[in-house]
Amino acid sequence: MDDFFTRLCRDTFGEKFNEAFISQQIGRTNMDYGALDINASNIVYVHGTYDPWHVIGLTETTNPESPVILING
Known part of the structure; x- marks a missing residue:
């Protein structure tokens, strides 16, 4: 699922910023800071x-x- 904001990240920061990479980084942030x-x-x-x-x-x-x-x- 490639939405507007994912495309915006990829266009702004490079091909590395696809949905899989962004999801992985969200998971890491939640692990580091406790999420909810x-x-x-x-x-x-x-x-x-x-x-x-x-x-x-x-x-x-x-x-x-x-x-x-x-x-x-």
């Missing part, structure tokens, strides 16, 4: 519903030492 299962404590994640980026942030957690707060507005 971040092993951290004493962090409060705060998002507001007006912030367009809130949809890609954490909206719930199973770690009581790292609560998530979603502010309506």
Whole structure:
């Protein structure tokens, strides 16, 4: 599946940036930083519903030492 953004990366950065390479790098980033299962404590994640980026942030957690707060507005 070769979509617009994959083509854009390949056109901008070179043929190496195909879908397989990009997916591999996403997996590596998620492994390095914990993806949605971040092993951290004493962090409060705060998002507001007006912030367009809130949809890609954490909206719930199973770690009581790292609560998530979603502010309506």
